[in-house]
């Protein structure tokens with residue numbers, strides 16, 4: 316069992332890292348030849364990071380467009396962030412003082428995540444326009460995330476999971492000595508399900524819409540400066556064209572009507 320999950324764990328992590336890097340590389344290489352910042356947009360380059368930060372931290376445009384989806388999405392992401400911070404203790408021997416607070420304080424990140432995910436799912440089922448644009452993978456992803464948060468919450472509040480064994484197994488994995496004397500795969504079924512679903516998520520991540528986590532930084536409508544009048548943008552193919560003219564004779568000549 317330990318060997319199987321060590322192999323699966325490394326394979327999933329490799330697919331995740333290579334997949335995400337390949338996608339980010341592709342995003343970076345994709346030309347953005349048109350000036351299409353969504354206004355109101357920053358008029359200076361230094362305003363762009365501020366704008367992107369307000370998207371990443373507050374989901375600002377979603378807030379402006381739909382408060383209910385914003386609330387659901389925000390709850391889910393805050394819960395996810397808190398849950399991931401709490402998982403820090405499985406990966407490292409000592410937890411820094413600040414993060415220790417998160418590890419010990421009972422703030423039920425799993426329930427916050429489940430609340431947000433449940434609302435997101437419900438909106439796709441009951442609001443016509445949301446349902447109309449929903450595809451199968453939207454539901455599959457929500458179910459996967461609900462299952463991960465659900466099994467995590469069950470592992471924490473209802474079933475006993477040997478946390479020391481989880482920690483030893485995970486530390487063995489991250490220190491590249493997975494088959495050490497103490498690092499055997501924990502035997503609890505609920506942990507097996509939680510861990511397997513997380514591996515599935517890692518493998519699926521680079522191929523799914525979850526890549527919006529990196530994509531937001533490459534979005535032309537968000538990362539462009541609103542300066543089309545101050546700074547003329549010339550596409551490479553147009554660089555060698557003759558300068559525009561209003562001279563009637565020249566225009567006629569260009570059209571072969573001289």
Ligand code: HEM
Pocket residue numbers: 395398401402405423424425426428463464465466467468470471472476478481485506509510513
């Ligand atoms: C390989 C990585 C992971 C391992 C080994 C792991 C393991 C665990 C364990 C053992 C628990 C029970 C915690 C306890 O009893 O205190 C737990 C809880 C939880 N896990 Fe994971 N997990 C992993 C990744 C993830 C990921 C990627 C997510 C989210 C997408 C997640 C979401 C949760 C949630 C929401 C809880 C409940 C936390 C709470 O309410 O306090 N886990 N996890």
